[in-house]
Amino acid sequence: MKNIHYGKFVILFVLLLSITNNAYAVNLVTVEDGYIKASIPGSDITAAFMTINNSSDKAITLQKISGSLSDRIEIHEHSMTGGMMRMRQVDNITVDPHSKIILQPSGLHLMIFALKKPITEKEIMPLTLYFSNGTKINIQLPVRRFK
Numbered sequence: 001m002k003n004i005h006y007g008k009f010v011i012l013f014v015l016l017l018s019i020t021n022n023a024y025a026v027n028l029v030t031v032e033d034g035y036i037k038a039s040i041p042g043s044d045i046t047a048a049f050m051t052i053n054n055s056s057d058k059a060i061t062l063q064k065i066s067g068s069l070s071d072r073i074e075i076h077e078h079s080m081t082g083g084m085m086r087m088r089q090v091d092n093i094t095v096d097p098h099s100k101i102i103l104q105p106s107g108l109h110l111m112i113f114a115l116k117k118p119i120t121e122k123e124i125m126p127l128t129l130y131f132s133n134g135t136k137i138n139i140q141l142p143v144r145r146f147k
């Protein structure tokens with residue numbers, strides 16, 4: 001009688017463990033607080049910002065971004081050189097284990113060239129982020145208007 005009860009307990013425990021593991025695996029790399037800047041009339045360039053969280057034990061690297069809005073999305077970084085704010089393309093963004101990287105105005109950002117159409121406030125833009133470990137994350141970015 002005691003043995004039967006013990007058996008049931010083990011099965012329940014294994015089940016709980018597997019549910020917990022799945023939830024954990026899905027959330028190892030997350031993207032939050034993302035938004036994209038509304039395009040300015042006459043311009044086909046804009047930028048996107050977000051926070052990339054890595055709660056895994058390994059560094060992850062964002063290598064590529066794709067989206068239906070443009071065929072040319074680059075990773076850029078602003079830096080001060082000789083008292084001038086410059087922007088340059090970087091190949092990728094590495095997020096250390098258990099840390100996060102914030103893409104924000106005047107810092108790292110996604111630069112979106114050759115917009116296929118203007119994007120305006122209240123639209124939602126889908127993007128796909130490709131990471132070095134094979135992880136692919138689909139995100140939906142609200143469009144915001146600001147300076």
Ligand SMILES: [Cu+2]
Pocket residue numbers: 047076077087109110111
């Ligand atoms: Cu840029």
